[in-house]
Amino acid sequence: MAAIDFDKPEYYINRECSWLGFNSRVLSEARDKNLPMLERLKFLSITSSNLDEFFMIRVASLKDMVHAKYTKKDIAGMTPTEQLAAIAVQAHELVAQQYSTYNRSLLPLMKQCGLELVTEHEKLTKQQKAFVDQYFEENVYPVLTPMAMDSARPFPLIRNKTLNIGALISKKGEKEKAKAEFATVQVPSVLPRIVQLPEDADGKRSVILLEEIIEQNIDKLFLNYNVVCAHPYRIMRNADLAYDEDEAADLLKEIEKKLKKRQWGEVIRLEIEEKMEPKLLKILKSELNVKEEDIYRISGPLDLTFLMKLYGMEGMDKYRNQPYKPQSVPGMNDEEDIFTQIRKGDILLHHPYMTFEPVVNFVKQAAKDPDVLAIKQTLYRVSGHSPIVAALAQAAENGKQVTVLVELKARFDEENNILWAKMLEQAGCHVIYGLLGLKTHSKITLVVRREEDGIRRYVHLGTGNYNDSTAKLYTDCGILTCAEPIGEDATAVFNMLSGYSEPKHWNSLVLAPLWMRDAFMRLIQRETHHAKAGEPARIIAKMNSLCDKEIIAALYEASAAGVEIDLIIRGICCLRAGVPKVSEHIRVRSIVGNFLEHARIFYFENGGDEEFYMASADWMPRNLDKRVEILFPVESPEIREKVRHILQIQLDDNVKAHVMQPDGSYEKIDKRGKALLCAQDYFCEEAVKLAQTAPEEGKSRVFIPAEPIED
């Protein structure tokens, strides 16, 4: 049998195309008639913000490559230029689908639900018009800054991602078409995008968008001019920050500097109202230096992220999913301190089905516990008023030694992180910023405690960030343990992150960028060997993205050897499933649901001696080569069974799962004749049940007072 070349480009899918496919799957949720109206709006809004980020990061960097005449082909054999062309086609399709969903399904649905969005100011009733005009006078007009362009005034700076109204104006009295000038005004981001109109007689609610209010009153901005036409537009600029850490003496300053620069940059996308006057478009196109393929003609309001604001509207609960309350963790109680509970055995946390409280409490209790000597933690993205950050500061004030690794390079979060870093330093924490050139993406907390029989280390390892807000929305797993091998490794991790030498050996943890790739390769290849030897061989891997070529090739090799492989990948997947002789034994499914699937779980059958792992890393080159990530084994037998159960339920999902077809597209499962199973709903219900039964199992001890002996 001739050896198969697993590196052939046709076996791989371009990651950008795959990502756009993922966004389509999110969009399919917005089209799902089984979902409540507001939930559908939310998903549409998410596709819109997703797409913005995609342009700013991915498209921008491809544009940079094209400018730099970089022609290296990607995993699927495409040059940057080819990729941009493919993206343009797919992105235009996606946008078209977004707006057809919006116009054809959601707008009518909203109206049905008693919430009307007045799409054009021309459609306002007389009464509404009066309200709008007054609103404009009182609230909007004072903050508007119209800007005109003529020979004396250059084209103004249009800020990234802002919504603007472009207009052609001509001096009153002159012939209109003779000399139209360009003017522009930013739709103020300080004002709410959605303005509620007064309820009409039958109590129907209606809203209008801020830009419509401005358009309605645009004449008032250019008093001596006639407004020939006015249309909204929006631009997207290159915002990919490539930090040069070698040069930046002070990382903090460098990032602060870059933040100010971010608003300048090449325009990589121009969104305009579909019916924009060609003359106006021509001016924008030339002044902003945009190519035709980068122009998106939109049949509806630009920037659909405003829909998220509608999602939170009061009095519309019946159009939203019942909010899910994360349940208490089975086996845990409020009576004993968390350290005692961890000593009884490792604890698995499955968010958001189970509450994030234990993680917060872990740090909170450590801050107060007199026996705790030190707390060390990595912080990647923290929430607005993070109770964890507060607890860390408190711990430092209580005299604990607190070491916090603050990752400044968390995308779009730098400003936030710099703030925390400074605040923690002031509180007396030892703040470190990680290793030069490597993002610290691992999620680990170490509590060192001095106990009767010596130092004991408690560790939390997780797949998701220490962010109590996202822990309600992202599905993640975590483990609380005081296993000595893990404790020792955790100490070594923080020593390494502080710039000290790596330990002589690791007990349990595997770190990227040095060892994780090799470890995964070994684990995959071991299955290949088992399959070849006729032993049971199976891989189940759940992650957010898979785009590492070496790993994919190893998976193809494993599949070719007969290893059964199930991949549960929410987002990008450059692996092509079901290719004859290459990936016949590989199945890829993507679960897109109410919660964002975020956990990374790995299962290897290993000839019967099964191994379970969890990690902070995806199978992406950036995770394996450019970040500090942690892969940790799941060793407790009970937790292994729980993890197996989690994977199995996800594999059985036939409601929210999309299965990859050999052509790389995804399709939902044919549900005919099957009992419906939605993994996320299942876990929600299961968690509620377990939380109810749990207290009985671990019932706190109650002494029964003795009764006097009766005569």
Next chain:
Amino acid sequence: MVDFGFGKGKGKESMSIKMFAAVAIGSTVTEMKIFEFGGRKAMKEIECVSARLNIGVDAYNMGHISSEKIEDLCEVLKDFRRIMLGYKVTEYKACATSAFRESRNMLIMRDYIEKQTGLKIDVLSNSEQRFVDYKSIASVTAEFEQIIRNPAAIVDIGGDSLQISLFDKDKLITTQNVRVGSVTTRERLAPLTKNRAHFEKMVVEILSHELAGFGRLYQKDRQIKNLIVIGGGITELTHPYEQQNKKITSVTLDQFQTIYDRIIGMNPEEIAERFEISSEQAAGVVPSAIFCKCMMGDFGAETLWIPDYSLCDGLAYDYALKNRFIKSTHSFEEDILASARSISKRYKCSQAHIRNLEELALQVFDRMKKIHGMGKRERLLLQIAVILHNCGKFISLEDVSECAYNIIMATEIIGLSDVEREMIAYTVKFNTSRFVYYDELSVRTSISRNEYMSVAKLTAILRMVNALDRTHRQKCKNAVVTLKEHELKITVASQEDLSLEIGTFNEKAEFFEEVFNVHPVFKQRKQL
């Protein structure tokens, strides 16, 4: 040992757990290990932090460490101190080795670092350092005892020298310092090197020459089957040979040859990448591997043992032994004495005379404890002084004291600091020559007043007991020493004529009385 002054008073001090930090400032690596004693395990390493700081290159080449590197070192040590505080460490020992010893401005530099970091730093002499290194291996007691049952050599590869210690039948026979080190070899030979094969040839030439001398003197016809190598950064090479149940990794001659062949052609960058070590460390690996190869050949070694223990382990082990947190079946004092005895044998000292004197001297020392107030360490020094007191005769019968002094000062006695060695040399010298008082002595020596007092006391004891075996015929066996008021009575049961001994005794007793204000009396009991 220095007490931080915390960890006492409040808190759960009922806990019998002791936290100790060992800091080792080496030529290429500065390391700290924190140990816990009396917890779930008798001795347990709970933290290990190390930073690569190549201060050795500066010291060996320029004679001082550049201020930039001193600053780096201070930063690291400050951080270490912070980590110690984090664990509520109550005692620590911070030691520097050859890089500090080789720096001309050592005292100034040390003072600066101590003030900057708040850590007290001991600069170990070569023999102290090697002794601690040796203890680090001995800390893995069972396996160590097993290895040294057969002829074995412990080779400690340092930046500027090799220390070769020879064992046979559980006992240390000798320990020698060879001035060929992994850093210095590379630094000195690099300019002369044509290619890698040439470098290998030159290193082999230099070392073989040194080893030939060693072999003639000490190895003789022994086949040293086991070679234990510490330092030199070669532990990384043998990782694949690690065995789960063995604490000390070992490879056979053939296995080592395989490793050697693989790396000998590599440049440091390749080695660094291949074995995932720093290029600094990798640069020392090739010379170290050549040393091992060369010695295995010359000694006839069949197994190479590579314990992955460091100075820090030794310091902690030492601390634990001293504080009785752990017990060792192996006696390290015996090792020191064994190496002293092997020196005395080399200089043809009368062993019977020495044994007789040792017994007497120690008896006197023990009876006089309340008066002289000296401790265990001085007792050991006395014993070594007795063992070496006659070595000068090997060179000249006329100028015994000066020759003995010079021999001792030029000989490394493992386990002793330089000051202790000097104390022994003076004790031996004053045994037969005029005692020099401090005002005069202090011009020539660096020993302190306290140390001088010990020298005086040890001299007084040595002089007196030496008189009792004036004839070297061990007439005064089974002596009984008693102390009553201000009289020290030495009773000897002997049928022989002791007039010569009595005469000498009275002469030497004078100094004894001067030092202790105790009058020694010599009594012969002819009949029992």
